[in-house]
Amino acid sequence: MAKDPRETRIEDLPGPKSPGELEEMKMPYEEYCRKAFDPGNEWAKPEALKGIRWLSCTMYIFTPHSAANLAELGADVIKIEIPRMGDAMRHTSPFNEAYLYPLHDTRPMTGTGFGFLNANSNERFLSMDYHIPEMVDVFYRLVKMSDGLTELYRPGTLDRWKMSYRYLQEMNPRFIYVWGGGFGYGPKVFGGSYDILGQAHAGLASITGMHEYMGGHPLKHSNWCIDWASGTMITHGILAAIHWRRKTGLGTMIEFSQVQTPTRISGYTFPLYGRFGIVRQRWGNWDTQLCVHGIILCGKSDFPDAQNPQDKFDARYVMVSAFNDPDFKELCDITGLKDFYGRYKAHKDRVDARPQVEIYTALEKWAADKTRTQVVKTLTDAGILAAPVMNDREVYECKHYRERGTLRWLDDPLYGDVLVASGHSVGMMTKTPRRTNWIWRPVGADNVGIYRDLLGIPLSKIEEWYNKAWI
Amino acid sequence: MADVIWCKKVVGGKPCNTVNYLDPYCFWNWEGKTNCAECGTVYYIYMIQGHMYRGPDEKPGEKPDMSPLYADKPLEGYTYYLPGVKGRTRPYECLPRHIYLGRADMVKFSIRGKPVRGWRPQPPSGGLAGQFPYKWDIKKLSPEVWAEYQEKRKKGEVKEW
Amino acid sequence: MANEKREVEIKSRADTLPLTSPEVRPWPVTPPPPPEEVTKVYEKRKAGEFGKWCEDNLRxxxxxxxxxxxQGFKVLDIGLWRMGHKFASSLLGEAGAEVICIEPPGGDPLRKLTPxxxxEYMLTDKETGEKCGLDFISEMINKYSITLNIETEEGQELFKELARHADVIVDGHLPGYMDSLGIGYRQISRFNPKAVYCWVGVRGSWGSYKDRVSKHGQWELDPFSQCTNAFVHNTGFPQDQLPRGKGGDPTRSGLWINDYVAGEQAAVNIQAALYWRDQFSGEGQFIEMTGAESYFDILDFDIAWYGFNASIKGRxxxxxxxxxxxxxxPxxxxxxxxxxxxxxxxYRIGxxxxxxxxQFGRLIHEDPFLKEVGARNALHALIKTYTLTTRWLREINRIEAEQKLLDYEIAAGPILYTDEVAEFPHFKYRPWIYTxxxxxxxxxxxxxxNAxxxxxxxxxxxxxxxxxxxxxxxxxxxxGLGPTKVDEFKEKGVI
Structure with missing residues (x-):
């Protein structure tokens, strides 16, 4: 407050303090968002995790993603790979068709497959065979200069090499150490794991896919969802540990089992079993708790003459949602299912299993002579929520994602023109946005940049190590 | 024998010896007629939980209900029939493109016509100990692709989206 | 207790419900393996000492x-229907932040949903007798519950007072709704510039295909996000394996998985923003998370593949x-x-x-095409390999297959159903399932x-x-509202 109560100061009044602020407050909400997030100009803003350095002794998707999240937020992440072969994920590609070349200079015919994409963005790539005794000291040097590490070796492996948390915390008490794997301590401690094991073993597969009644089997999520989601959970753990370290100066060790992630995110599944002994089953494209809220098959494809089989055969599915009473009534009116509204007026009645089967069957019958577009248009025009099930081409062509900058072309410094859906898509931040600088680099592509420029190792030594395949 | 039909039909004086693979989700519980991809012999099979409950019984002169997706010939160096060979294997519809390669696609330009390093071999472009620069010097390393790119630009084949 | 004989008359499903409660049917049915057994497992691989260290330090x-x-961070969570914002605030709460969940006086409609x-599958609060759905309960973790009608002027003032104390505000309302009430990021940042404000939604609070509501005010919920980011299109059995309409269709996840993924990434971005605030700038910021787009990041290479050679991933x-x-x-x-x-x-699997x-060894290991690691991913290589693998599997059950493969140190595991997951020895031992x-x-x-x-x-x-x-x-x-004042507000419908 001003000293003299008779004096009016603009800071003390509610509302905007300057013409600029006034302008901002008056702006329509959407315009304000667009301006505040300002997609495309991320590099004009600071990075959130400036100054954090992380070591990524990782492979596949799960543990790499925990570090890539940090790198997208501005941390300096050093990915350490086996010399020459690199991360096993580099050798994966859908149907063996999509690779970028080369893996590294000495194997010009071997590429890095698209399976490697998105899991290691913005990182620097170092190669090192750290179970060679001479390299352990080099590894320790990196540890002393870093904030933490993610590793995925079989439990006890790095401990044998004296590179586990109990050794490293002695040389760097601030160090945050993450082991990521399948199972962790306990009877299956040495069990190997992959994303698909997480999907299968922790119950996710048993509740995804069409019901046996509909002719289905337990279904795999298209992507390595448990790898990715677990990696993100680790990042969450790492950042919480960093906050605690700001207060106490102490690091921690996180022992993270990916097979556990699906059990944490499965909603009512386990509480329901625990209390009532009911084993949740698959319910296909419908929802166990809402009706109508499901995906239906239309009779005709939107693009019967398209060349690409995905467009030609599969542009036929629509998501329809009308679970609130007035919406359901509207839906019944439009689709000529009036007697259904009479029978299932209350949501409680129509969400039961048998009514769901009846309602979706009737909806598909109604849609049997229509294309996907016709169905979406009819319902949307009536004010009901409906959306086409889009394929990758349609996502690429969707203006919404383009104008939000969540899908964009990247002029990758080494590989050229690549469409990226990572980084920028993971939320917008007005002040410290995420960004994607490059997709990945060849095995050991930053060897000199790290061994000499960070650790001060002479070039002749680096060359010697390289020739011995230690790095 | 089940899940695969190792066709021993004698054709032209020697056994056909083609292995027809009956893929698990499709044939796990299935009754009908299928064919050998090589000699076309039609077999009746009745499969329950992956077991051949009946068959394979030859059904000369009848038409198959469903062909296998893939077949190969172990005794002839594993020559094979890919999915979708007319009259032999059934087409696989759910493909990402109208063509199927099953091997690395050599790509020089992205779908909007800009260069992307998707072909091999690539000329060496790194330095000491595998260090790579933060630049793809395409003009120097792959001048022919750069020239092709200039052509595309002139023809207006390079788009922004 | 299990051996006790009881007189039970079952006339309808309702009569069976009391028989399944944890008091009658405790979890776990069989105890987890004792620590001595597990010690043997560690020692078998000469990791006895390390194993003990883990048990001592990580249990x-x-x-x-x-x-x-x-500890010390305060989070407000306000929103309806969806899981994204709820999961984000749960994660922050499980890490030690104080989380206050704000609902309208009528409650979040999610409280009413039940499979x-x-x-009968809803749970009853012992004190109030109120029934609540399990999905809501499952993400109401470490959260205080308060009610507030932010559509009233007094409610808005109360919200602002709460927001003054907040480090984080997680908003799960419709696009621009909070802003239109004068309590969105724009307005809150005026008096609490340190607040990190995070909106979590389906496709966006702005843009040409932003989140919609129906004519009658119904919200878009997951799986709309799964449908509009190609996840559903890419998931499912192909019509080449199962007939269309009978399992061979694009299929959604059994979970509202895009909500969960947006939620966990929201927790990450929020924490990064807090780090930047505390370490460098002292400023909060505005974050927007969507299920559809957060999932792009983890949809493997799918969309990039289209940009590469116009491939559209199929099921x-x-x-x-x-x-x-x-x-x-199978x-x-x-x-x-x-x-x-x-x-x-x-080769170990082989x-x-x-x-x-x-015959598996012969047909697989002899085939020259299958010798190169990348080539084995070709579609026809999958068909051949899996046909022969299933030919082996049809003879044995899950537990046999798992044991055989584990003997060769292969990562393998059966598909487990919920009851089996809850009783799986390793899961009980950790425990991953708990009461x-x-x-x-x-x-x-x-x-x-992260426990x-x-x-x-x-x-x-x-x-x-x-x-x-x-x-x-x-x-x-x-x-600073005493109970009398709170009651007054309650009567007015503000709280």
Missing amino acids: FEKGFGKAEAL FGRE TGAWDPNLNQYEWN CRDGYMMIGGQSDRLW MCIERDYP TESDYGTILYGTNP FQVKTPHRLKWMGRALGKDNYLIYQRYS
């Missing part, structure tokens, strides 16, 4: 005696198009997952199978994977909360 049960990483509309069912072996296939009593792609693992089924004594009685839940830490494990302290249970506490503490 779940010890977590409750350790520090909380986010197939069955009220491949339970087979992965990028790795071989990496799939599940076996005698269910489905068996097998994984191992590198040459080392690939050795394991050919022991029972010699908590809530206001609604004993609840079985999945523990947080196994040396210093600051994340943890669940309570689950579920009756609507407005903490009104008096929170309004007293943060707004």
